[in-house]
Amino acid sequence: MVTAVRGATTVEFDTESDTIDRVLELVDNLFESNKLEEFNIISIIFSVTDDLVAINPAAALRAKGGYGDYPLFCTQEPKSIGALKQAIRVLITWNGDGTKGIPCYLHNAKVLRPDLV
Numbered sequence: 856m857v858t859a860v861r862g863a864t865t866v867e868f869d870t871e872s873d874t875i876d877r878v879l880e881l882v883d884n885l886f887e888s889n890k891l892e893e894f895n896i897i898s899i900i901f902s903v904t905d906d907l908v909a910i911n912p913a914a915a916l917r918a919k920g921g922y923g924d925y926p927l928f929c930t931q932e933p934k935s936i937g938a939l940k941q942a943i944r945v946l947i948t949w950n951g952d953g954t955k956g957i958p959c960y961l962h963n964a965k966v967l968r969p970d971l972v
Protein backbone atom coordinates (compact mmCIF):
# COMPACT_ATOMS: atom_id res chain seq x y z
CA MET A 856 0.00 0.00 0.00
CA VAL A 857 1.39 3.41 -0.96
CA THR A 858 2.11 5.42 2.18
CA ALA A 859 3.46 8.93 2.66
CA VAL A 860 4.91 10.89 5.52
CA ARG A 861 5.81 14.52 6.04
CA GLY A 862 8.67 16.21 7.80
CA ALA A 863 10.30 19.61 8.01
CA THR A 864 13.29 21.30 9.54
CA THR A 865 15.10 24.60 9.50
CA VAL A 866 18.74 25.52 9.06
CA GLU A 867 20.47 28.09 11.20
CA PHE A 868 22.96 29.27 8.57
CA ASP A 869 22.60 29.03 4.81
CA THR A 870 25.76 26.97 4.41
CA GLU A 871 26.43 23.62 2.79
CA SER A 872 27.45 22.00 6.06
CA ASP A 873 24.47 23.22 8.06
CA THR A 874 22.06 22.18 5.29
CA ILE A 875 23.66 18.74 4.93
CA ASP A 876 23.48 18.18 8.70
CA ARG A 877 19.85 19.24 8.98
CA VAL A 878 18.66 17.31 5.90
CA LEU A 879 20.38 14.11 7.05
CA GLU A 880 19.07 14.56 10.60
CA LEU A 881 15.53 14.89 9.24
CA VAL A 882 15.63 12.05 6.74
CA ASP A 883 17.53 9.69 9.09
CA ASN A 884 14.87 10.36 11.71
CA LEU A 885 12.01 9.63 9.28
CA PHE A 886 13.69 6.44 8.03
CA GLU A 887 14.26 5.18 11.58
CA SER A 888 10.89 6.00 13.06
CA ASN A 889 9.00 4.66 10.04
CA LYS A 890 11.33 1.66 9.57
CA LEU A 891 11.85 2.57 5.94
CA GLU A 892 13.92 0.27 3.74
CA GLU A 893 15.71 1.35 0.60
CA PHE A 894 13.81 -1.04 -1.67
CA ASN A 895 10.44 0.26 -0.46
CA ILE A 896 10.99 3.90 -1.29
CA ILE A 897 9.03 5.39 -4.19
CA SER A 898 10.31 8.97 -4.02
CA ILE A 899 11.57 11.75 -1.76
CA ILE A 900 10.40 15.28 -2.53
CA PHE A 901 11.79 18.40 -0.87
CA SER A 902 10.76 22.00 -0.84
CA VAL A 903 13.00 24.86 0.28
CA THR A 904 12.25 28.44 1.11
CA ASP A 905 13.85 30.94 -1.27
CA ASP A 906 16.31 32.15 1.36
CA LEU A 907 18.27 28.87 1.18
CA VAL A 908 20.69 28.75 -1.74
CA ALA A 909 23.90 27.13 -0.44
CA ILE A 910 23.02 23.60 -1.59
CA ASN A 911 19.78 21.96 -2.63
CA PRO A 912 18.38 19.30 -0.27
CA ALA A 913 18.70 16.44 -2.76
CA ALA A 914 22.43 17.11 -3.12
CA ALA A 915 22.65 17.57 0.64
CA LEU A 916 21.04 14.16 1.17
CA ARG A 917 23.66 12.47 -1.05
CA ALA A 918 26.59 14.50 0.24
CA LYS A 919 27.85 11.93 2.74
CA GLY A 920 27.36 8.91 0.51
CA GLY A 921 24.03 7.53 1.68
CA TYR A 922 20.64 7.80 -0.01
CA GLY A 923 22.29 7.70 -3.43
CA ASP A 924 19.73 5.66 -5.31
CA TYR A 925 16.43 7.32 -4.55
CA PRO A 926 14.29 9.29 -6.99
CA LEU A 927 14.69 12.77 -5.50
CA PHE A 928 13.05 16.05 -6.40
CA CYS A 929 13.34 19.62 -5.08
CA THR A 930 11.05 22.58 -5.50
CA GLN A 931 10.65 26.02 -4.00
CA GLU A 932 8.07 26.47 -1.26
CA PRO A 933 5.38 29.03 -2.18
CA LYS A 934 5.98 32.40 -0.52
CA SER A 935 3.40 33.61 1.95
CA ILE A 936 3.23 36.41 4.50
CA GLY A 937 4.65 35.38 7.84
CA ALA A 938 6.05 32.11 6.48
CA LEU A 939 8.77 30.31 8.42
CA LYS A 940 12.23 31.24 7.16
CA GLN A 941 15.12 28.93 6.19
CA ALA A 942 12.84 25.91 6.08
CA ILE A 943 13.21 22.58 4.31
CA ARG A 944 10.17 20.34 3.94
CA VAL A 945 10.12 16.73 2.85
CA LEU A 946 7.52 14.26 1.62
CA ILE A 947 8.57 10.60 1.51
CA THR A 948 6.43 8.05 -0.31
CA TRP A 949 6.96 4.30 -0.04
CA ASN A 950 5.32 0.93 -0.46
CA GLY A 951 4.29 0.05 3.08
CA ASP A 952 2.05 -2.34 4.92
CA GLY A 953 -0.69 0.19 5.63
CA THR A 954 0.82 1.48 8.87
CA LYS A 955 0.32 5.24 9.17
CA GLY A 956 3.49 7.31 8.74
CA ILE A 957 5.07 9.01 11.75
CA PRO A 958 5.87 12.63 10.84
CA CYS A 959 8.92 14.55 12.02
CA TYR A 960 9.19 18.30 12.55
CA LEU A 961 12.53 19.50 13.92
CA HIS A 962 14.07 22.74 15.19
CA ASN A 963 12.08 25.88 14.29
CA ALA A 964 9.84 23.80 12.02
CA LYS A 965 8.08 22.45 15.12
CA VAL A 966 5.83 25.52 14.91
CA LEU A 967 4.47 24.41 11.54
CA ARG A 968 2.40 21.52 12.86
CA PRO A 969 2.26 21.69 16.65
CA ASP A 970 -0.55 19.15 16.47
CA LEU A 971 1.94 16.57 15.15
CA VAL A 972 4.99 17.11 17.38
Ligand SMILES: O=C(O)C(=O)C[C@]1(C(=O)O)C=C[C@@H](O)C=C1
Nearest residue numbers: 861862863902932933944967968
Ligand atom coordinates in the same frame (compact mmCIF):
# COMPACT_ATOMS: atom_id res chain seq x y z
O1 LIG B 1 3.62 20.87 7.13
C1 LIG B 1 4.23 21.89 6.78
O2 LIG B 1 5.43 21.87 6.50
C2 LIG B 1 3.52 23.15 6.67
O3 LIG B 1 4.11 24.20 6.50
C3 LIG B 1 2.04 23.12 6.68
C4 LIG B 1 1.45 23.09 5.30
C5 LIG B 1 -0.08 22.94 5.49
O4 LIG B 1 -0.73 23.97 5.64
O5 LIG B 1 -0.55 21.81 5.52
C6 LIG B 1 1.78 24.35 4.58
C7 LIG B 1 2.65 24.43 3.56
C8 LIG B 1 3.45 23.28 3.13
O6 LIG B 1 3.76 23.28 1.77
C9 LIG B 1 2.84 22.01 3.54
C10 LIG B 1 1.96 21.93 4.55
